[in-house]
Amino acid sequence: MSFGDLISILFFIQDEVFIQIDEDIQRHNELLDAIQKSPSEVGQIVARRRKDFTKEFFVHLHTVAESYYDNPTEQNAVAKLRSECLAAVEAYDTATENIEALNAAELKLQDIINSPSVDAACRKIDNLAEKNQLDSAMVLMITKAWSAAKESNMMKDEVKDVLFHLYKTARGNLQRLMPKEIRILKYLLTIEDPEERMSALKDAFTPGEELEGQDIDSLYTTPEQLHTWIRTVVDAYHFSREGTLIREARDLMNPKLVQKMEELKKTIQDQFM
Structure with missing residues (x-):
């Protein structure tokens, strides 16, 4: 193969890449145009065209927004649209996962009942x-x-x-x-009396035989492990990262329980660490 042939092949590949990029941009722009024409129907557009809302599409939206560096109003409008699209995609995916989970659960339940x-x-x-x-x-x-x-x-x-x-x-x-630390934490949060709670903490940190039953558990952990779990839940609450928690811990995300966990965390720090 001559050098000229190699150059020709490289130019051909380059042209193919440019054509592909151009087609991708056209597709992204077409989708963006559809959304801009009907911004109130983003959810419906996502439902119809979920496969088009790719990572590349959102990168394209970011690029479009950045291109309006001299027009803050337009830049903010595109950025807002991007956020709305992300939210709609997330809602759609969550709903789809829930439907799939329920369908799978229904089949399992039918098998159990039979x-x-x-x-x-x-x-x-x-x-x-x-x-x-x-x-x-x-x-x-x-x-x-x-x-x-x-x-x-x-x-x-x-x-x-x-x-x-x-x-x-x-x-x-x-x-x-459920992780035993979450089970211990949930039990501790039901105790209102400070002395009783302190006694339960001491029991939780005293190694012994672990017993698990449907109604009563006898579990133990270390102050460091329980403290880590509490800190994880509290941080998730303060920084709005509920999605980072395992599902068994998400029901702890309310202000009253978080306040109790803050107190527990301090008690563990002061008394056991």
Whole structure:
């Protein structure tokens, strides 16, 4: 191959790259134009064209916004549109994940209900927990089924008993999947009396045999580990990073509980570290 042939090939590749880039930009601009024409319908556009809202598209939006360096009004408008698109995509993805989770949970529940006996059904729940496939969507479905049965006058007592048994089994398994520090923390937050809370803290930091039951647990950890978990939750609250928490800890994200956790954190620092 001559040098001239090599140059020709390089120019050909370069042209192909430019063509691809140009096509990508045209596609991004077309999507941006559609959004700008109907800014109130961003959610609907995302639902129709989710695959077009790529990382490259958002990079393009950032580039477009930066290009208006001499026009702050237009720059802010594009930046705002970019934020709205990000929020719409996140909402769409979350909803899709939730639907998929509920569909999967429904199939699992159907399989459990079709078990030949209560023991077999409970074993299936235990197996799901062992495989880390017993999620909150699954437990929610079982809880709703049990709740509906409990309040119904049309359902036989045997069916209610079965659903209650499944509910207790699922709830117990989900509880055991929760990190023990979160379980200890949630228990400590239920104690109002300072002396009783201090006693519970001492118990939590005293090594011993760990027992786990559906209603009562005997668990222990170290001051450093519990302090780390508390700090993680509190920091997530203050810096609005709820999404960084495991789902079992997200129900701790409210002002009153955070205030209690701040007090607990200080107590652990002062008394145990």
